[in-house]
Amino acid sequence: MVLYTDPTSGADTDDTETIFFGDGTFSGVNAIVRSSRTFLGNNIYRNVYYFEHTYNAPKSYVVSFVGELRQGGIANMSNSKDLSFYIGTRITIDPVLGVNHSPVLNAPPIDFATPNQVFLHNPAASDEDGDSLAYRLAPSQYVVGDVAGAVSTGNIPRPVVVPNYAYPNAQSVSPNGKQVAFPAGNPPPTIGGPATFTIDAITGQLVWNSPSVAGLYNVVIIVEEWRRTAGGRRLIGEVIRDMQIIVNPTKNQRPILEIPRDICVVAGDSVRGAIRATDPDGNPIDLTAFGGLFSRIPIAAPEEKKTFRAQFEQTRRNNPATGRFRWLTTCADVARLPYQVLFRAVDVPADGETPLIDERVWRITVVGPPPQNLKATGQSSAINLTWNLYECQNASRILIFRREGSADFQLDTCNPGIPASAGYVQVGSVAANQTSFVDNDNGKGLARGKTYCYRIYAEFPLPAGGKSLASEETCLVLNGRPILLTNVTVEKTDKAAGAIKVIWTKPTITGGFVPPVGYNLYRAEGLSPASNTFGLVKSFTNLNDTVYVDNNLNTTDKAFTYRIEFTHKSGTTAQDSIVHERPAAASSVRLEAAATTANDGIVLNWNFNVPWDNTARPTRIFRRDPCANNYVQIATVPGGASSGTYTDLLAAGQVFKSGLLYCYYVETDGEYKEFRIGPLLNKSQEKCLLTPPVLTLLDINCDSLAALPFFPNGSKPYSNRLSWTVDTSTPGCNTNISYYRIYYSPTQSTNPADFRLIDSTQATSYVHANLETSAACYYVVAVARELSLVSAPSNIACHDACLFFLLPNIFTPNGDGKNDTFRPKLASPIRRTRFTAFNRWGVKVYESDQNPLIEWNGTNKTVKEGNNNPSSRVVDGLYFYQAEVEFADFAGTKKTYKGWVQITR
Structure with missing residues (x-):
């Protein structure tokens, strides 16, 4: 525990203090002896207390200190001299986390503020394990009853917010506070706006812009410790700093500090930085630096053998002051997050004036060096990668990435690894001490004739994490030609006797394949079936068999997807395994059709899922008119990656003939550009559409009903008379209609879902009798004998009830x-x-x-x-x-x- 005290304030510490361990035990009253007391200047001492405690079980604990020495007259709380001082550190003991070190606050809170100038403070916290640190502000707390009160609650202090706490910029405690110019502000200040009091959650930089009233103010900074684990981010610790800000009036002006821009370096590089500060009053300036980089390493070594990771020395004190930072990075420094170095400039004004500061954070990111000498050599359907032993053996894994074709991207030290925009896909990983990897596409085999390019990079273990730069790219074209599906085309449309022709390429390699060789053809229903739904259709032992017609399928209602597998032996010895090459699956083209609302067009939509490219060549549309024997091409549309659409529109004022069959199919045209294979023509199933009838609903003569002597005479006096027409201009073409279905709704609606089926008939008229009201809406559909087709709903016909x-x-x-x-x-x-x-x-x-x-x-x-x-x-x-x-x-x-x-x- 570290306490900063001013003996002249009346709130100095004792030589012994009391610590509560958070598990229901405590050190005993005043049992922890002060280990050291160091004078820092400005009447401030740094007091260090060491203690040790053993916990019995994994859990989260709060180790806390309750003091009785809060200074009187603090402006942003009430009765401060009667309130205890409370700080605490939360620790997590968990075997999953292993050994953990709490964050260390390296910069002391010893600086002064003055009205109408910006006040800055940064704890310069660091974490030895590389955990993420986040900063937030909180009100000061105290424990009722001081140490005795904490003992009375089972040795577990119950801190509460001090009475009437307000942040220092609040108008109630610092009236008329205004923002002043602050070029380093982020975001920039609104000059003349209300005073602000903020902390940067990432850098920990506290900014009060600006005080207005001299006095004493307190605030709490909480440093949160977050760890990346296999289960996600986890909060594993917190450290509380309760600090006092002394605002003194002075004519002194703050110095201005200049530091290098944030940088990213490769482990092994030497980092050097020049620091410069100027003072508006011409005063001398003291420069200091804080951060975890200035800790002595290795931690476990004897004190006389420890060295500093980084060094900072002031080279000039007079205005302008200068300093020099040096750090020779190593592989142990690689981390996902940047290291933060806090530089502070404190002026040395004339006697009687308050010294003021400026401080800035320099962020330095260390990445791993790129793996060296990546090479690729080919096998029949695999590529063997080799590289030099990675120089940073503290890395955890080497990640292997592949893409088809080369990609030239510039290495960026601030963005290690491989960006997603480069088009590489991870295909594997090995331990960092490995120097080879065999890529066979997870046993499916790589395609011969394609250009495969690789890069690798190193990944470093959590919690610090981090990546290396990517290696240079290496590329290889596998000898020979791969097996590829090229056609899944519907040859016959039928519910039971449908047929699909499947065609694939014959694989080749110099010297031939080691037998036994063969193909296995698999099939599954749908456009994107799960891999476990494929069933074997047929096996082939002759490599010249590359065409198969799959019969007895329901191609009317279903799409099908096929997968081909090529098997051969990896070598000539008995120990060599069987290689299974599985190129991407391919589906048939599935076509759907629907009439437009106005019956002046038919909308076609089709979908497919194939590995070849259908976008470069047009898709052809074919139609067979009623009573025609043959299909005729009626249009072409641009090819799509996985779907297409076309609306078959008639001339203005024309409609499709009602009650007749219009049939369509589409033919896609694709290619494998990289293998120069094409054109690849694949037909959909035939899709026939029965156009709907045209419905008429006979009007009721309301005037004649109103002229009767009495009406109604019975309980259900109404009948609605429906009739509909189908085209008869071409004799014999409408004989495929079997019957009609009549749908009814008692409410006025244009939504077919609101209707219910009331009857079926083979006639083209219908009387809906015994109704209590004539208000009703109807539509009819035709049902065809051929293919059991049902037409779209006819027009909806309605009439309303009479009013008399x-x-x-x-x-x-x-x-x-x-x-x-x-x-x-x-x-x-x-x-x-x-x-x-x-x-x-x-x-x-x-x-x-x-x-x-x-x-x-x-x-x-x-x-x-x-x-x-x-x-x-x-x-x-x-x-x-x-x-x-x-x-x-x-x-x-x-x-x-x-x-x-x-x-x-």
């Missing part, structure tokens, strides 16, 4: 069963009626909305929202009424009818 309503002007509720209730003489379908009757003096005698047809029996009662009162007969005479009617049409039309009625018994 007429009440009589007399009824006789005398119980004789004739004209006993008041109801409409004429009415189209009604959803709801609210009926109200009044006597001649305007008194309501009846109200109801329960019966759409009213059915008032002359009683004096109110039926509204379920409220039934005792009824009595109204007297004979004249009554006035109001009927609010909601009709059962698509729109739910509402109308109000008013009139009078005579009751006579």
Whole structure:
């Protein structure tokens, strides 16, 4: 534990302190003895305490210190002299992590601030294991009851935020704080804007821009330790620094520091940097440097044999001050993250003035040197790679990457490894002490005749990680010609007797292949089937057999994918293994067709998954018209990588003839450019489309219904009459229609999903009878005998309900069963009626909305929202009424009818 104290502040430390270990034990009160006390200047001492503790179980623990010495008068908390001082370090003990070192905060918090100038502080933390460090701010904390309070809670301190804490830039504690010019600010300051108090999460640079009121301020910096593990990033530790910032008024101006730009170097390179600082007041300047690079190594060596990893020396103190940084990097320094060196410039003003600082972080990334002397030699279907033993034996793996054809990219020390944009794919890895690798494409064999190019690089172990630069590229063309699928073309379209022709190239090699040799042809359903779904179709022992017609397939409904395997022996001895060369699989072309909404076109879409290139050559479209015997090419479209589309449109004003079969297929045209193999013609299955009928729905004469004496006379008085047409201009061409399906929806809709099948018929007309309303929508589809095709839905035909309503002007509720209730003489379908009757003096005698047809029996009662009162007969005479009617049409039309009625018994 390291404490920085000022004896003149009244908050100095004792020679002994108390440490809590986080597992329910503690050192004992004042049992930890101070090991050293070093004067740093400006009345500040560095106090170091060493202690040791053994934990019984893997877990996360917080090792903490509770002091009773917080200084009084701190501006951004209340009653600071009565609050304990708390810091802690979280450690994680886990066998998976192995030995871990907590972050070390190398730079002391001893600098002063002044109003209206930027204040800077950086802990210059480092981690010996190379773990990632992240920085964040937090409020100061204390433990209620001090040490005794921590002991009383089971020796586990319970820290809480100090009362009324505010960050130093808060207007409540530092009013009228404004941002000032700060060229090194990131982001740049808004000059004159409200003061800011921030820390860079990556570099740890704290910036207060700027103080406004002299005084004492406290803040906590938390340094988080993150480790990359096989399971992802993991937070394994934290270190807390609670520091005091003293803001003194002074006429002194901050010095300005200049450092080199961030760099990336190769392990073994010497890093040199010139540091320069100037002071606006001409004062002398002291330069210092902090960071993990200045630790003494090796750690386990005796003290007299340790050396510094890096050195910094000041070469001039007078303005401008200069310094020199030197570091000879080694393989042990390779890491994924840059090393951070904090340079600090402190001016030495005249007596009585406060010294001020500037500080900057120099980030240095060390990458591994590239592997050397990569070479490639060929075998029948494999490439043997060799290289020199990698010079950094602390690397963990050598990663091997391959691409087809050469790629020239410039090595970038700040971006080691191989960028994805270079087009290489990792094909393997070996331990860093290995110097060879055999690439046979995971047993599938490499293709002869292709140019394969390789690069390798080294990867370094976690947690520090890191990569090397990539090696030089080496390329090789394997002798001979590979086996390749070239055709998967549909020869016959049928549900059971379909056929696909599969063709592949004959492989060759100088001197021939070692027997036994042969082919295995495999098949699976679909365009992208899983590898475990392929089944063997046929095996061949004659290498001249490169064509096979696969029969008895359902090519009408399914696409198929084929894989060819070439087998031969790797050598002539009995111990040599069988080589299985498996080029990429290839599918048939799958075609789909659908009529446009307006029936003025047919949209074709096709898909495929093949290893050759279909983009350079056009795809041809073929159509067979109704009653025609042959297909005719009607168009070409640009080839696609895995799909295509075409819309077969008729001239303006024309439509495809309804109820007839239009059939299509497409033929793709591809090539293997690298092997100069082409053209490769592959046909889809035939896809036939039955064009839909044209539907007409006979209108209902609403006026004639409204002119009847009474309507409706029954419970289901409506019938809708449908008829449809198919083309008959070419005799005999529509005989392939077997029957028609009629679909119905009681609501107005254009979505076929809202309809239900109500009947089927072989006729071209249909009566939908016994309906409560004529409001309805319909469509029909045709079903063909040939290929069991179903047409697209016809046009949707709808008509609405009629709107008429007429009440009589007399009824006789005398119980004789004739004209006993008041109801409409004429009415189209009604959803709801609210009926109200009044006597001649305007008194309501009846109200109801329960019966759409009213059915008032002359009683004096109110039926509204379920409220039934005792009824009595109204007297004979004249009554006035109001009927609010909601009709059962698509729109739910509402109308109000008013009139009078005579009751006579």
